[in-house]
Amino acid sequence: MISQIRTHSDNYDLVKIRREEIARKSVEVFMKNGYEETSVRDIAKACGMSIGQLYHYIGSREDVLYLTLQYTNSRIVDFVQNISVKFDTVAPTKALQQAIDVYYRGVDSIQDIVIFMYRHTNNLRPAARKQVYKYNEPLVGVFEKILSRGCETGEFSIEDIGLIAHNIVTSGDMWALRRWFLNKRYTVDQYMESQTALFMKQISTNNSKIK
């Protein structure tokens, strides 16, 4: 959905292209300088546009924030979803481990972006905020799907699949949000393995536990 943001152009395709360009480049400056510290002038420069051109495709500075958050959310979700499809034929336990692996390593490689998303989604006006949240939700879905499959095969026994999936995701996010704390004790691999092990304790059937 492109709308909500004021444009001076009716050329839908061009707007779409430019906005993605803006999102992609803006994330970079925001990562480098921080959102609050980045002026519209900086944004325009980073996008290789004149200020006027920039304002053809957005209505306000906040719209750039929205575009970046939307963009990064989509990128992350797409990334995890795309990879997860491959796990559809893998045994649930294995699939789960691999999905966690993908997501946690992903978080590790874009720590700053994850932090950025947690910090600045609240800066958006309510309507935009909700949109961004919506873009994020499928992420939990990826894990729910695997967990469901595990329950069906009898590998997992779970009361509330949604909560576990949510915990898996947020534990991953925490690797970024609390790296000041976790960095001192773990590497990503250690963190990932430990957490995975803990999750397994919550979901494994006695069967698998005995093994």
Place this chain on the structure above:
Amino acid sequence: MISQIRTHSDNYDLVKIRREEIARKSVEVFMKNGYEETSVRDIAKACGMSIGQLYHYIGSREDVLYLTLQYTNSRIVDFVQNISVKFDTVAPTKALQQAIDVYYRGVDSIQDIVIFMYRHTNNLRPAARKQVYKYNEPLVGVFEKILSRGCETGEFSIEDIGLIAHNIVTSGDMWALRRWFLNKRYTVDQYMESQTALFMKQISTNNSKIK
């Protein structure tokens, strides 16, 4: 530790009192208007001080942020610690449940402050940021202590006490950080109970499980 912040006053006690006042009042305005939207003038007014007087006790606007983060962290940690002392004589399982109860309900009642802390700690310059982190650490310690005791009594069986404690705390924080997601599915009580149950799966000895 008071230092790091430049003062125009040598009266140590007065400075301390005033700074706590500033922190207390500033949190209120920040919650109401947001940090970025609150000007030094607003802060001074909220504190019932003149701008000049305010600048006797702080060196810059950021110092106010530091004071509030320090203050709120301390308040939270103190709160949980104070209550937890009472659990020292309670059986670890019970104590853990009660501590989670206290913390999660606490988070629920100051959701905005928790979000504020996660968002704005990064705004501080590194030195101050580390200080604030340090103020937060004892919180995990509260849970570590209970878990340790449980291991000693044989009620719990835990490989990495620190990680579990950390997970307990951050799961609580998530109630605030992702309320847009969790609110739709749970009440605070449901969330708390479900999470507690899940943690128990990770730490209970077979012994207690059988019960």
Place this chain on the structure above:
Amino acid sequence: MISQIRTHSDNYDLVKIRREEIARKSVEVFMKNGYEETSVRDIAKACGMSIGQLYHYIGSREDVLYLTLQYTNSRIVDFVQNISVKFDTVAPTKALQQAIDVYYRGVDSIQDIVIFMYRHTNNLRPAARKQVYKYNEPLVGVFEKILSRGCETGEFSIEDIGLIAHNIVTSGDMWALRRWFLNKRYTVDQYMESQTALFMKQISTNNSKIK
């Protein structure tokens, strides 16, 4: 006279047609949003033209103002003149009353345009301003003609016909310019009748007065 305004087109007739269209549509937007608040983009949209096309018929934004002022002046003058012709065979006193009736009611029905004209004619560069003034002058002439005829028939006795005619017109304009004042005390009809009566006192011969 079309000139003064730079064109990109040599098709004289087309230019004329388009400019009238521009004037007609622009008055509408100007009335709705005000001249200062209406951008060239808004004007183009209101005219159903692209910005580029608009600039084929005008040389600058101010030209649009000129066109609208010229257009509205002409419309008003034409309107009063057309109707006044019908009065040529009517007794001067009657004719005057009817002409006043027509003009004052006319002003009442386009109050905003009258105000607009008084306000914005000064925005034009001197040459254009003079043109617009010239377009307005025939209006006074309409009343001068009636007054002259009345002097000839002996119904009126006037020292300075031009001044009375001017006063009649400007009193009408004042119904728009000072409606904030006059609205509180009069309806158009009352205002019109009272002013007409006062003008009669200034121009009636003793003859007619006795009646």
Place this chain on the structure above:
Amino acid sequence: MISQIRTHSDNYDLVKIRREEIARKSVEVFMKNGYEETSVRDIAKACGMSIGQLYHYIGSREDVLYLTLQYTNSRIVDFVQNISVKFDTVAPTKALQQAIDVYYRGVDSIQDIVIFMYRHTNNLRPAARKQVYKYNEPLVGVFEKILSRGCETGEFSIEDIGLIAHNIVTSGDMWALRRWFLNKRYTVDQYMESQTALFMKQISTNNSKIK
């Protein structure tokens, strides 16, 4: 009344002084460059203030317009009122002539300001506009008072004193508003005398007329 305009200062006296300063100086620039063409920077410079200082005493550029309109209105009304008091002991006919003389010459000497007032009062937001109108009203009252006195002494015979007074004022204003028309035909003295003579025809009792 000072209020309505946002201040950053609570020092009532200082605000009053500065605002009068702003009004006085701003009228000058506005007369020189026009309101629309005068930037806030220009205003500040004309006032001998920094932009920041200017914004201590106003909330927006429009407030400066309000201040100037309020100021000039007050100046005009005060001027006419002050002079008119002297006429209280003069015979009404004489007093009226003198008051007209004072006002019309006044208008002549500040033509640009009168035009400015008619043009830009509409730029104000409604509340401010009404205030400015209110400041203008006593002007009509000055003439009403004289006319009333004339009716009491029997020199004048008037049906609607308010309307005549209003006409006297607006005829004076027209000397400024339509000087492009009137200049060609009259000097200010001629205009004044002719209009006065015409007003006398509307208000003189037969008595005085015979004389």
Place this chain on the structure above:
DNA sequence: CATGAATGAGGTTTCATTCAT
């Protein structure tokens, strides 16, 4: 000690006009 007036750089946004397509 206390005050709050003053600073002015720099923020975001608009918009008349041009010109490559």
Place this chain on the structure above:
DNA sequence: TATGAATGAAACCTCATTCAT
């Protein structure tokens, strides 16, 4: 011929901080 994307100067306004009183 017609389009509307692009320009970028300049508009208004804010605000952390200082310092004379």
